[in-house]
Amino acid sequence: MSKRSVEVQLKEHAAKDPHLITIPKVLVDLIEGQRDEQMHVYKIQEIIVQQNHELKKGNNDFQEKKGLHDRNHSLDGKQSPEKNDSSQKDKTIHLKVGLFDEEVNYAINETDHVMELSPALMKKLCLMNGTICHAKYEDKSIRLGPVTGIFVSQSYTDKLFYKQKAKRRTMELMGANRDAHNILYFFSMSDVDFSNKKVIGTYYDDHEKRWKRREFPFPDVLYDRGSGRPNSRLPKQAFRMKLETETPIKKINAQHYFDKWDLYYKLSQYPEMRPYLPFTILYQNPQDLQAFRGTNKVYVKKCVSSNGRRIMRVERKSPSRFDYSYYTTKLVVGTKRNIRDVAHLIEHKFGREQVIVQRAIDLPTIDGSNIDMRATVQRDGEGKLDVTAVAVRVGGKGCPVTSTRTGAKCYRFEDFYKTYYGYSNRQVKKLRKRVDDFLKKVYHYTEKAYGAFGEIGIDFAFDKQGNIWFIECNAKPAKSALHRSYDRETIRKAFVYPLEYAKYITGF
Numbered sequence: 001m002s003k004r005s006v007e008v009q010l011k012e013h014a015a016k017d018p019h020l021i022t023i024p025k026v027l028v029d030l031i032e033g034q035r036d037e038q039m040h041v042y043k044i045q046e047i048i049v050q051q052n053h054e055l056k057k058g059n060n061d062f063q064e065k066k067g068l069h070d071r072n073h074s075l076d077g078k079q080s081p082e083k084n085d086s087s088q089k090d091k092t093i094h095l096k097v098g099l100f101d102e103e104v105n106y107a108i109n110e111t112d113h114v115m116e117l118s119p120a121l122m123k124k125l126c127l128m129n130g131t132i133c134h135a136k137y138e139d140k141s142i143r144l145g146p147v148t149g150i151f152v153s154q155s156y157t158d159k160l161f162y163k164q165k166a167k168r169r170t171m172e173l174m175g176a177n178r179d180a181h182n183i184l185y186f187f188s189m190s191d192v193d194f195s196n197k198k199v200i201g202t203y204y205d206d207h208e209k210r211w212k213r214r215e216f217p218f219p220d221v222l223y224d225r226g227s228g229r230p231n232s233r234l235p236k237q238a239f240r241m242k243l244e245t246e247t248p249i250k251k252i253n254a255q256h257y258f259d260k261w262d263l264y265y266k267l268s269q270y271p272e273m274r275p276y277l278p279f280t281i282l283y284q285n286p287q288d289l290q291a292f293r294g295t296n297k298v299y300v301k302k303c304v305s306s307n308g309r310r311i312m313r314v315e316r317k318s319p320s321r322f323d324y325s326y327y328t329t330k331l332v333v334g335t336k337r338n339i340r341d342v343a344h345l346i347e348h349k350f351g352r353e354q355v356i357v358q359r360a361i362d363l364p365t366i367d368g369s370n371i372d373m374r375a376t377v378q379r380d381g382e383g384k385l386d387v388t389a390v391a392v393r394v395g396g397k398g399c400p401v402t403s404t405r406t407g408a409k410c411y412r413f414e415d416f417y418k419t420y421y422g423y424s425n426r427q428v429k430k431l432r433k434r435v436d437d438f439l440k441k442v443y444h445y446t447e448k449a450y451g452a453f454g455e456i457g458i459d460f461a462f463d464k465q466g467n468i469w470f471i472e473c474n475a476k477p478a479k480s481a482l483h484r485s486y487d488r489e490t491i492r493k494a495f496v497y498p499l500e501y502a503k504y505i506t507g508f
Contacts (some may be wrong), residue, residue: 002084003371004502007082008164008337009382012343012470017105017118018106018118018120018121019102019103019104019105019118019120020047020104020105020106020117020118020121020323021095021104021105021106021107021115021116021117021118021357022047022106022108022109022115022116023106023107023108023109023115023116023423024039024042024108024109024110024111024112024113024114024115025110025209026039026497027039027057027115027137027142027193028106028108028238029135030137031091031093031140033274034203034212036405038136038283038470039112039113039135039139040134040135040183041113041132041133041134042113042114042115042132042134042135042167043114043115043128043130043131043132044117044122044128044130044131044132044133045115045116045121045129045130046116046117046118046119046122046129047116047117047118048119051293058188059325060135062498064150067302069113069221070257075482080148084308091105091106092104092105092106093140093141093142093163094140094141094142095108095125095141095142095144096141096142096143096146096147097124097125097126097127097147097183097217098125098142098197098200098216098217098218098219098220098323099143099197099217099218099247099248100126100197100217101123101141102121102124102125103128104121111146111430111500115135117119117368123423124341124370125217126214126215126216126217127144127200127217127267128214128216131148131183132181132230133145133181133182134146134181134503135182136302136507136508137206138507139263140211141263142337144183144506145182145183145187145220145254145386145508146182146183146220146221146502146506146508147182147183147216147217147218147219147220147221147227147505148182148183148184148185148220148221148223148499148502149185149216149218149219149221149222149228150173150183150184150185150186150187150222150225151187151188151222151223151224151226152186152187152188152224152225152226152291153188153226153227154189154452156186156189157188157191157202160186160202160211161202161212161213164210164211165284165389166204166211167234168483169478169483170186171204172479172492172495173492173495173498173499174204175492175495176492176495176496176499177499178206179464179473179496180477180496180500180503182221182264182468182499182501182503183215183217183403184203184499185199185200185202185203185218186202186203187200187201187216187219188226189235189236192218192239194242194246194247195413196420197218198215198216198217198218199215199216199217199219200214200215200216200477201213201215201216202215203216209300214488215282218247218249219249220249220250220502220506221249221250221252221502221505221506222249222251222252223248223252223498224251224252224256224475224476226242226256228358231287234470240256241316243467246261249480250502250505250506252452252453252454252455252498252501253451253452253454253455253456253475253476254450254452254453254500255475255478256475257304257475257476258303258472258473258475259303259304259354259476260301260303260304260305260356260472261280261282261354261356262303263446263449263472263473264277264280264356266376266450267442267445267446267447267449267470270445270448272441272445273294273441273442273445273470274351276438276442276460276468276469276470277469277470278358278359278360278361278469278470279291280357280358280359281356281357281358282298282303282354282356283346283356283357284357284487286339286343288357289339289342291357292357295316295359295360296315296316296325297313297314297315297316297359297360298313298314298358298359298360299311299312299313299314299357299400300312300313300314300346300349300350300355300356300357300358300359300436301355301356302350302353302354302355303353303354303356305355306404306474307308307403307478309327309328309399310350310353311326311327311401312324312325312326312345312346312349312400312412313325313326313360314342315360319340319483320337321335321336321340322336322337322338323335324336324342324345325398325400326349326400327400327401327403327406331396331398331399331406333398342377347490353409360470361461361463362463362464362465362507363461363463363464364419364462364464366464367396367397368398369392369394369395369396369399370395370399370400370402371392371393371394371395371402371461371462371503372392372393372395372455372459372460372461373390373391373392373393373404373413373435373459373460373461374390374391374393374458374477374481374482375389375390375391375435375439375457375458375459375460376388376389376390376391376455376457376458376477376479376482376484377439377440377442377443377456377457377498377502378453378454378455378456378497378498378501379420379453379454379455379501380497380500380501381500381504381506382504383501383504383505385440385443386437386497387435387436387440388482388484388490388493389412389413389485389490390412390413390432390435390439390486390487391410391411391412391481391482391485391486392407392411392412392416392417392464392485393408393409393410393415393481394409394410394456395407396407396408404434404480404484405480409484410417410480410481410483410484411485412485412486413428413432413435414432415439415485417431419448423431434468435468438460438468440462441460442458442470442473443456443458446473452505453475454498454501454502454505455477455497455501456458456473456474456475456477457473457474457475457476457477457479458470458472458474459472459473459474460473460475478492479491479495482494
């Protein structure tokens, strides 16, 4: 039978059979036990039937990119035998994507990396024509994915869709997915339909260069970039709990936030971490400040905050002078006369919020500006730990924090120590190994306390004597310091890693 006859029969069968898919021979061989090695990346294409009985072909760019064979020939270069149509199309298998699981009929097609689905299946499974993703054969099923949902606020999805404005890191992530091949979209609480197992996702159309919305399968993986305080009564927390308890969703990170006191307390339970932890207490009343007698400088920090917000530095200049500073949209400084006035200031600024009081690290400075560091530590597509980047941050003059939002300058670790301290390559390499060992230790014990993480932003510093001190962890690193200090290859790697890790934890 000619190739055209096979196509016409498949087209006619697709019109009658809403559960038809056509798959490459490599997948058929896997299903029938004639092949062990998986072929991972496929283009998902709709079988479109036209009234003139021609099978409409999709975009051939993917086939050309992969070096696929012409449809006139089979995989070994010979004309396809007649049995490829009649013997395969009535066989069944389960097709899974997200929470969908459909029994389908399959027939062979003559491509290497294209799967064709009937229009009814494409609609039911919420798949987009032309999607490039991974397919894996296991347990008598073909599984597509991973479906990775990036959880954000509704205001941000609206900003993407209605205003067509995206943060730089959002576009970096979409660019990284051109190689990672996740089924990727952004969503908020209001976009999720639990009963029908689907989500209205916001995605970027590379061809039209626009943000669009459509139905997607429920995510296999949650990449939580949303806000939300640790109060189970709040809607976002209740929503997260529902995702965890009512679906088999996996998470890039075990936590979407860190409570500074909870993290400090848990890490302090491990003897290996205690040498790196500054003395810290949970502030409950003015008497707690007596624990810092003999200490000239402390930080008061809200337990759940980020980007240097809700942090105040208090420095004792004399028994009757206590200078304080904090950053809102600008640097605020002032003076109090005694420790009782400092306590009133804390109550006024933080109210009923939980705060910690922490002994300040004796940081080195440059022209009156504090120096600390932000490391981006991630797991790759094999689950292996990598210190992707270590950025040195030099804060604004007199500013108590070194967050990039306060105007801090950022430098690649190696460049900073060579330029400002005159370190040799050998000295820098030795110091960097010490830093990497410390960071991996922090990561290990953080995971031991909370569970697995795909990425953590770790703030730390050296004091003037060269000791390393832990400051805090960030479960949603913005990668701003990395952006300002590292090369394009490292930046790209930092955004590819979470998507590769999503494949790792879902078995793709």
